[in-house]
Amino acid sequence: MRIEPGLEPNRLIEPAINVFELSKSYGETVAVDRLSFSVAPGQTVALLGANGAGKTTTIAMLLGLLSPSEGSIRLFGLEMPKHRYRVLSAMNFSSPYVDMPMRLTVRQNLRIYAGLYGIERPHERIAQLARDLDLESFFDRATGRLSAGQKTRVMLAKALINEPLLLLLDEPTASLDPDTADQLRTMLLDYQRRKGATVFLASHNMGEVERMADRVLVLNRGRLVDEGTPEELMTRYQRLNLEEVFLDIARERRHVR
Numbered sequence: 308m309r310i311e312p313g314l315e316p317n318r319l320i321e322p323a324i325n326v327f328e329l330s331k332s333y334g335e336t337v338a339v340d341r342l343s344f345s346v347a348p349g350q351t352v353a354l355l356g357a358n359g360a361g362k363t364t365t366i367a368m369l370l371g372l373l374s375p376s377e378g379s380i381r382l383f384g385l386e387m388p389k390h391r392y393r394v395l396s397a398m399n400f401s402s403p404y405v406d407m408p409m410r411l412t413v414r415q416n417l418r419i420y421a422g423l424y425g426i427e428r429p430h431e432r433i434a435q436l437a438r439d440l441d442l443e444s445f446f447d448r449a450t451g452r453l454s455a456g457q458k459t460r461v462m463l464a465k466a467l468i469n470e471p472l473l474l475l476l477d478e479p480t481a482s483l484d485p486d487t488a489d490q491l492r493t494m495l496l497d498y499q500r501r502k503g504a505t506v507f508l509a510s511h512n513m514g515e516v517e518r519m520a521d522r523v524l525v526l527n528r529g530r531l532v533d534e535g536t537p538e539e540l541m542t543r544y545q546r547l548n549l550e551e552v553f554l555d556i557a558r559e560r561r562h563v564r
């Protein structure tokens with residue numbers, strides 16, 4: 308596979324993500340249930356929900372890794388998965404559920420991804436990412452021999468290799484120690500602001516969501532049950548932090564409007 312270069316500039320004023328009545332069922336299980344939302348370019352939106360709420364399934368459909376049972380997805384105004392190869396150059400993702408070839412070293416893996424995206428001056432780009440994500444001490448180690456936190460950092464390097472305008476992050480700081488996670492959030496926020504990138508993330512870390520997200524979508528059993536800025540949600544549920552809002556929603560306590 309070789310990813311098509313570039314997205315036409317007029318695409319960049321379209322919503323980065325537009326999802327309409329999206330559903331996914333596995334037999335009797337409805338993983339995602341008539342989900343509709345839109346993400347403006349440059350926004351950071353977080354998907355919150357309990358285990359099994361449908362976050363990973365939603366992200367997998369946005370990436371074109373899973374086919375929806377119903378509904379439509381447009382990225383930068385382009386219908387997915389029909390125009391997937393036109394959009395791929397402008398997007399990337401990280402997920403703890405996707406592995407890289409384990410026998411290849413970190414350097415070799417990143418070189419392959421750089422080739423796939425047709426990155427100009429790949430050595431410079433990879434060296435920069437190795438510095439930014441602190442990969443240098445295990446750069447020539449087989450990817451299968453890394454710790455969980457080291458793999459997460461390599462996955463984020465892969466996600467940033469093509470300087471994507473749309474970044475999909477499933478649990479971006481899972482398994483990172485608090486210090487490394489904090490540095491990575493700072494780095495991701497810097498990147499997002501510098502590029503004006505759109506970030507869509509699923510996270511169980513409420514501090515992360517409060518810090519990074521302009522807007523939060525709350526999923527419960529595949530359905531969108533609430534949305535707003537972190538501040539709006541805290542006010543609506545009369546809570547001091549998102550963790551308490553999350554518990555209210557997960558335990559289906561009614562909010563006070």
Ligand SMILES: Nc1ncnc2c1ncn2[C@@H]1O[C@H](COP(=O)(O)OP(=O)(O)OP(=O)(O)O)[C@@H](O)[C@H]1O
Pocket residue numbers: 333336337338339356357358359360361362363364365
């Ligand atoms: N391949 C599959 N076959 C059958 N059911 C599936 C499959 N993948 C996911 N599901 C089910 O779909 C629902 C949504 O799963 P999903 O992985 O999207 O949840 P999630 O919100 O990402 O959860 P977590 O926070 O635990 O990662 C769950 O009930 C899950 O058991």
